[in-house]
Amino acid sequence: MTPALLSGPPPGNGMEGYAAHLQRLGPLPVGTPVLIDVVERSGLRGKGGAGFPAAIKWRAVASQRGGKPVVLANGGEGEPLSRKDRTLMEQRPHLIIDGALAAAGAIGAREIVLYVGAEHSDAIRAMEHAAGERPRSERGRLRVVSAPVRYVSGEETAAVHFINAGLALPTSIPPRPFERGVDGRPTLVQNVETLAHVGLIARFGDAWFRSLGAGDASGTTLVTVGGAVPQTAVIEVAHGTTVTDAVNAAGGLTAESDAVLLGGYFGGWVESSQAWGLVIDPEPLRTQGHSLGCGVIAVLPAGRCGVVETGRILAYLAHESARQCGPCTFGLRAISAATGRIAALTSSDGDLEHIQRWAGLLPGRGACKHPDGAAGLLGSALRVFADEFQSHERQRRCSAAAAVAVAS
Amino acid sequence: MSDRLTIAVDRIKCDGHGVCADLLPEMIELDEWGYPIVRPGAIAAAALPHARRAVSGCPTLALRLEAIAARR
Numbered sequence: 166m167t168p169a170l171l172s173g174p175p176p177g178n179g180m181e182g183y184a185a186h187l188q189r190l191g192p193l194p195v196g197t198p199v200l201i202d203v204v205e206r207s208g209l210r211g212k213g214g215a216g217f218p219a220a221i222k223w224r225a226v227a228s229q230r231g232g233k234p235v236v237l238a239n240g241g242e243g244e245p246l247s248r249k250d251r252t253l254m255e256q257r258p259h260l261i262i263d264g265a266l267a268a269a270g271a272i273g274a275r276e277i278v279l280y281v282g283a284e285h286s287d288a289i290r291a292m293e294h295a296a297g298e299r300p301r302s303e304r305g306r307l308r309v310v311s312a313p314v315r316y317v318s319g320e321e322t323a324a325v326h327f328i329n330a331g332l333a334l335p336t337s338i339p340p341r342p343f344e345r346g347v348d349g350r351p352t353l354v355q356n357v358e359t360l361a362h363v364g365l366i367a368r369f370g371d372a373w374f375r376s377l378g379a380g381d382a383s384g385t386t387l388v389t390v391g392g393a394v395p396q397t398a399v400i401e402v403a404h405g406t407t408v409t410d411a412v413n414a415a416g417g418l419t420a421e422s423d424a425v426l427l428g429g430y431f432g433g434w435v436e437s438s439q440a441w442g443l444v445i446d447p448e449p450l451r452t453q454g455h456s457l458g459c460g461v462i463a464v465l466p467a468g469r470c471g472v473v474e475t476g477r478i479l480a481y482l483a484h485e486s487a488r489q490c491g492p493c494t495f496g497l498r499a500i501s502a503a504t505g506r507i508a509a510l511t512s513s514d515g516d517l518e519h520i521q522r523w524a525g526l527l528p529g530r531g532a533c534k535h536p537d538g539a540a541g542l543l544g545s546a547l548r549v550f551a552d553e554f555q556s557h558e559r560q561r562r563c564s565a566a567a568a569v570a571v572a573s
Numbered sequence: 574m575s576d577r578l579t580i581a582v583d584r585i586k587c588d589g590h591g592v593c594a595d596l597l598p599e600m601i602e603l604d605e606w607g608y609p610i611v612r613p614g615a616i617a618a619a620a621l622p623h624a625r626r627a628v629s630g631c632p633t634l635a636l637r638l639e640a641i642a643a644r645r
């Protein structure tokens with residue numbers, strides 16, 4: 166596969182400067198409403214986790230009348246297992262800025278906010294440097310905002326809330342950001358990788374983008390492959406290739422594996438035997454009950470316990486709850502505590518039964534999707550690690566040799 | 574006005590007082606922490622007066638009536 170986003174200088178070279186970027190890719194065409202149709206035909210979907218078609222979002226923002234729209238490039242990569250957004254921001258900041266400018270042109274926005282997680286200090290430096298390299302007419306429209314270190318900071322209403330009021334906590338919807346966002350204006354919140362794809366689609370067109378995909382699938386995507394591989398790797402894969410292809414591109418397996426965490430903490434566990442053949446493409450994955458999420462493929466090595474890993478992740482998610490909504494504050498805390506007891510072989514009567522029931526009670530009962538994500542992860546664990554949950558709860562036995570985390 | 578209405582809960586405003594479950598048991602039960610679980614589907618016509626009372630009786634004004642088709 167010819168890389169698209171990550172073509173050009175190798176990763177070791179660091180950030181690609183503006184002159185080199187322009188020399189390699191040529192000038193960025195001016196964004197006009199026609200680009201919305203091009204993006205629609207390209208089949209581009211959001212890369213932040215939800216996989217929503219980009220063009221539908223753009224149209225929704227462009228059709229609002231609440232003032233001049235704003236583009237918010239979302240680089241608040243809170244997912245602990247994902248590295249792809251920060252990698253892209255560090256290496257190809259100009260591609261992201263191009264995409265944001267093109268999107269702004271298409272939807273009639275002027276102001277662009279580059280929202281970058283504070284913990285990604287190299288990414289912030291690269292984005293700031295890149296913004297400073299731009300001609301004055303563009304530079305004046307760009308603003309880098311550093312997002313607080315928190316899982317929910319990258320949630321779109323939390324991002325808007327932080328930029329408006331200094332609080333990176335989700336807000337109730339409606340209004341959604343496309344209706345009222347930054348400064349009360351219609352706001353396009355789009356993941357930085359999605360925008361980087363736009364930077365290329367604006368130049369080379371939708372047919373080019375579609376041709377990058379394998380089979381019926383369209384385009385490429387960044388994935389973070391971790392766990393039982395030589396080292397955590399961010400790679401660009403063609404949509405339509407398989408999980409096996411991605412693992413091999415990351416250097417291949419370093420251990421046997423029974424389960425893969427697909428999509429990160431908001432994704433779900435899949436038996437490895439089933440995971441290897443899954444095609445990396447958000448829609449087909451969704452119809453099979455999986456989620457590509459933000460592109461995390463974490464391979465659990467044999468010898469590590471899926472129940473322990475799940476307990477660890479739920480503890481993290483419970484801790485990261487914004488504690489604004491009751492079901493998330495109390496329900497997720499209870500789920501995390503009970504799963505932790507099961508994992509530690511100290512469960513009390515009914516813990517397993519309780520978490521099975523509570524998993525069904527969380528979805529749709531928060532202002533944001535935090536409880537839904539945690540419930541989905543737990544549901545997948547209860548299916549994939551059903552025997553291990555039983556053995557933990559009934560026999561007080563953990564089959565893992567060493568309970569060391571891939572998910573930490 | 575739509576005849577297909579449901580109860581929408583602003584989960585941030587909701588403090589789990591539980592008044593809604595008392596006033597609109599046809600549609601709302603509480604989880605073990607006292608927060609509302611809304612039954613799916615439209616509110617029956619006969620229950621609409623109760624639903625309106627639940628909306629106006631919520632101490633934190635966390636409830637509203639919403640047309641089902643308008644939900645995203």
